[in-house]
Amino acid sequence: MSSITLVEAVNLALARAMEEDSRVVVIGEDVGINGGVFRATAGLQSRFGAERVADTPLAEGLIAGMAIGMAAEGLRPVAEIQFAGFAYSTIDQILNHAGRLRHRTQGRLSCPMVLRTPCGAGIHAPEHHSESPDAMFSHIPGIRVVYPSSPAKAYGLLLAAIEDPDPVVFLEPSRLYRRFKEEVDDDGVPLPLDQAFVVREGTDVTFVAWGAMLHEALKAADELAADGTFAEVIDLATLKPIDYETVLESVKKTGRCVVITEAPRTASLASEISANISEQALLSLLAPVVRVTAWDTVTPMFRLEEQYMPNAGRIAAAARKVLEYQ
């Protein structure tokens, strides 16, 4: 057991998976001798060789597409896209092929691949380095989308993603890469996919969040607690498919819900979750479900990123509105 950062946990999980399963290969830009631009693959090439930890030519569509070919041929590729803004060019491969291969061959071929990419704003990165494509990927049938919020979740969920027999898009909040450390036991035990985690129990309002936004939600919950209202905070963790059982159970208890996402509001996962709650728990609701999201603008360059992303203050304000709703 050691105290490590989220990016170190990613590295630890990759090393563990490569150690235990010779089919696991890591591909991407600068993942080899450089160890990845965020150091997520540091040391892997010297340990597992340049064939299993391969620097690719600079071509994101190729990286996603070749991972599909590798997976169909029996390998377990983990492909890294350097920043989420560059992951959009993988959508053709993920949507048209990764998510369809098993179904369109009726189980004859499958696609056990992981596409990892850092995402989200908050690290003062250049343009196109701070996007939040979680809703875009979640719209794709046949895949999973996973979004860890802590070192322990990153370790356990990444192991689960690599073991999963279907494609997983693994979104890593770059803002949390080095923000805090957590005790992580390198025991090789995966966390369950398709499951949300109640990270803080409460009685008055439910916060649904994931990734970096989970920590803003927790901060907002602290703020509310000082006023004597208690938020239940759910870490969604798997964004596709969503564990509505956990969400609905909580909303039925609290009667109020705020959903938080770092992505633009329109057609966001917050909208999707809100719609589901309305359909399935309307009579339990004491107030409309409120979405706290990024604006429907382009992701701004970093001088305005603090005003773009939801934060604890906005979440707490939304919660108060929900709590005061008559």
Add this chain to the structure above:
Amino acid sequence: MTVAATFEIRFTRYLDPSGRETAPLPSFAADPSALVPDYRAMVLMRALDAKAVAMQRTGQIGTYASTLGKEAIDAAIGAILKDDDVLLPSYRESGVLMLRGVSPHRTLLYWGGDERGNVFPESPRDFPFNVPIASQMPHAVGVAYAMKLKREPRVALAMCGDGATSKGDFYEAINAAGAWRLPLVVVVVNNQYAISVPRRMQSAAQTLAQKAIAAGIDCEQVDGNDLIAMRDALGRAVDKARSGGAPTLLEALTYRLSDHTTADDATRYRSAEEVKEEWKAEPILRLRTWLHAKGAWSPAQEQALAREAAAQVHKVVQAYLDTPAPRPAQMFEHLYARLPRQYAAQAAELADETERDVEHHAS
């Protein structure tokens, strides 16, 4: 000024359009009867193709992409690849798939709108028909990479059209294959048209083969209507890939004698004279003329083959028609290895709808 690099593109042909030898034949063609199985396959492909077009016209299948004119390319690939090699086809390669052992009724299922058309139990590693242009090329890189990593003497063979060579996926794939020296053979079926856009408008490059030069891989232009040339070039490319040599790109020159698909009308963009001229170079007549001249094929054999092909076509059509319609629940099957519990409600909704439809039709 000094010259940093120069290139030349080899063009391989052994039989001219009239079936006459233009160069000393490779050793595999020394016994002409050895090529009779390829000829027979080409004739069967054409018969199946004609039937598929007719079935679309009569509403028995949906839109269909004809293989008319590319039979020599398909037959050669079918002859050269080994069972455990991997074919990554575009949507027009039903001829090759037949030679990979895939029952041709699956082609009818595919164009008949049924996912089971991509189930190839007879050739389980081959990729399904690929529709988004050139997107199969990166898959081929991954397949070839896996073969190399596993130290298996196998080859990935990806097929695409002339239009596909304009796509980023195509360049990204051949570039990576060169950088890693992968056991990959790319066959560009240059049938002169990407739907309506002619080859000359697709690229200013004199040949499509030379795009491989930029990727640092070997390339060659081949007469794709000459079975002997195709087998020769493919044989060399596949052997080199298998022995750990390097990837190769072959540009197979042919002509799409059909419309792009049955949904297309090529008279809008090309003349009848042009098509008539191209029929003179078609691959089946060329090979037959040569086999006749060599005494390896007779009119009586041709008649017998026509009867056999008709019987085979009948069997294939019957297998297609005998396949029960897909069940609505199939939409949720094989979506994941194990359907996540979250989908149960939607699957149940579909089952209810299906039930209601059945009752509606019954009442």
